[in-house]
Amino acid sequence: MEARDILVHACCGPCSTASIERLLDEGWNPVLYFSNSNIFPEEEAERRYEALLEVAKVYQLEVIAELYDHESWLSFIKGSEGEREGGARCEKCFTYNLGQAAGKARELGFTHFTTTLTVSRFKNSKLIFFVGQQFEGFECIDFKKKGGFDRSVQRTRELGIYRQHYCGCEFSMQ
Numbered sequence: 001m002e003a004r005d006i007l008v009h010a011c012c013g014p015c016s017t018a019s020i021e022r023l024l025d026e027g028w029n030p031v032l033y034f035s036n037s038n039i040f041p042e043e044e045a046e047r048r049y050e051a052l053l054e055v056a057k058v059y060q061l062e063v064i065a066e067l068y069d070h071e072s073w074l075s076f077i078k079g080s081e082g083e084r085e086g087g088a089r090c091e092k093c094f095t096y097n098l099g100q101a102a103g104k105a106r107e108l109g110f111t112h113f114t115t116t117l118t119v120s121r122f123k124n125s126k127l128i129f130f131v132g133q134q135f136e137g138f139e140c141i142d143f144k145k146k147g148g149f150d151r152s153v154q155r156t157r158e159l160g161i162y163r164q165h166y167c168g169c170e171f172s173m174q
């Protein structure tokens with residue numbers, strides 16, 4: 001493992017575009033990690049994974065995928081199903097996914113990991129950093145900064161990849 005190798009929890013193809021470009025610009029060697037058992041239904045998770053594979057091909061990056069286990073995610077967030085988006089349910093959701101990424105980073109010998117979740121204008125980067133910092137090796141990178149969100153929209157359009165219309169879980173579909 002090299003000093004600048006970083007495992008990147010990738011939530012979807014669109015958010016990964018600008019995040020990858022920024023990481024490469026800043027001298028990191030990203031490896032993408034798709035672990036998003038929050039996404040419902042499973043076909044939607046598969047669709048987002050396919051979009052990520054297209055992005056990885058463009059930037060010539062490796063992708064590691066975790067098994068989909070929505071039941072496990074549902075038990076983790078139990079009691080917070082009805083919370084508003086951005087609240088307690090989402091904090092638990094970030095904890096679940098970033099915990100998985102931290103575990104995978106440790107298993108594979110990565111000393112750094114981060115997440116593309118901060119690209120979205122609809123996600124609170126401070127909350128993501130608060131959660132991420134509970135795990136060793138987390139890098140607080142706010143990918144929506146430096147024009148990241150706009151760049152992700154532009155690249156998604158250019159590459160013609162699938163962009164979802166809801167955050168991910170069944171509770172975010174309304």
Ligand code: SF4
Nearest residue numbers: 090093167168169172
């Ligand atoms: S709205 Fe998004 S971040 Fe919040 S719990 Fe659902 S999938 Fe996770």
